[in-house]
Amino acid sequence: MASEHAPTDAGKSLTKTWFETLRSRICAAFEALEDALDHPQCGDLAPGRFTFRPWQREGGGGGVMGLMQGGRVFEKVGVNVSTVWGEFSPQFKDQIRGAKDDPRFWASGVSLVAHPRNPHVPPAHMNTRHIVTTEGWFGGGADLNPIYPDDAETAAFHERLQQACDGFAPDAYGRFKAWADDYFFIPHRGEPRGVGGIFYDDLVGDFDRHFAFTQAVGEAFLDVYPRLIEAKMRQPWSEAERAHQLVRRGRYVEFNLIYDRGTHFGLKTGGNPEAILMSLPPLVSWP
């Protein structure tokens, strides 16, 4: 596909297929981790498995919610793919790139939030999307939210994302890391929600190059996150560490419900609340 043309139906089909394929590969990798773990503190839990539930959107399109609950590695992990289309409401169209004079849109994306059982295994978030109005653009990001930050782990996560960024543009990692630091911050706590990652949006114009970058981000996440899990999932944990994990998960909830633009946008525009709130942790405490 020539890189200067606007997104075509081929572009929509390619991106949708990519998000679905990435979802399936991630789910397979996570289920393999479930099979690989035999942890004394997981009692007689069976290896976790994803269940997939389709849903339809009233205005057009829908998605598939993938959810694993009560696994050995993953206390809860949601991986959602959705592909939706329709028209933005008059209030929203002016806020959306390329929708001012033509409110029709198409959007596809994958989003993932993982809440491991072991407090030493870091929770993570990844989301990438392609949106088409009269223009077409890509956005996304990934960040790590360890309960117990660990410099080597943080460095490994960032290095792998940087690799993906370096293949796109020399300044991309610096810009997208700074964007994540700015976005994933909890003002009322005066603290970051995790150890960062990358965040990007508005990659408009060059479909091939931006799609390739979005694929690279997905590949980077699929490569590095299971390795980080594998490195720590056999560690024992204490009751105090479990209690601390439940408190730190509260920060994640605070960020998502108070500040996350995607959550607010979704909930206030009639999105599927079950899919949107699938990111919330399985057990949380505000002692």
Added chain:
Amino acid sequence: MASEHAPTDAGKSLTKTWFETLRSRICAAFEALEDALDHPQCGDLAPGRFTFRPWQREGGGGGVMGLMQGGRVFEKVGVNVSTVWGEFSPQFKDQIRGAKDDPRFWASGVSLVAHPRNPHVPPAHMNTRHIVTTEGWFGGGADLNPIYPDDAETAAFHERLQQACDGFAPDAYGRFKAWADDYFFIPHRGEPRGVGGIFYDDLVGDFDRHFAFTQAVGEAFLDVYPRLIEAKMRQPWSEAERAHQLVRRGRYVEFNLIYDRGTHFGLKTGGNPEAILMSLPPLVSWP
């Protein structure tokens, strides 16, 4: 005090003292319930006690956070009194009654959120406040958030609040109940957050009458809520009921963090996040 005059320093002192006194009486009633309960499912938990922690606000004033954690009746209950003053920022003053030309304000209030341990004992919220700019007004409310709604319990709660309202104005209960039904609603879930109560604001002008009403609301809550607790606190509960309680508490978190105006106002204007978020439940699940 003549009822036609604007709030005076005497009014500020009277209301502040009332909120503090009400707080102390409620805390004493709650501690008495802790002493009265001997429940086999509370193991060897000691009767819960409040701890009180003062805090100071940078711009003027401060408050006292009262918190009971891990009690027999109350898994967590926060009762905060604060009295603060200063000047509204230029952005906020236009939104606040009587602050347009003079941004100075004074505000005092009490707020309470109770999360009982027993899933059959209903959580509750109560908050009343007096705010003074170039005008002075009262606002507040109380609502019940049972895990297992019970018609007789709901009726008792509403009847006692209606009594307080009837002493104020014949149409007050109807108006303030409708206001609560409207306010305590979770749009994205399409469900009320509980079984309602009353909500009122902007009672401006007649200090004596509005202060008397605010006192009556406090008295009603102090009278009825401990009775509702007492009626159910000895019931046994199952693991399934506990699990359902943790899920229902999630709805409370969603409301508070996404929609509650007081929470947003407080967090975004440099309020004390510990005091504001003391309302969050001790343990919550999004399975």
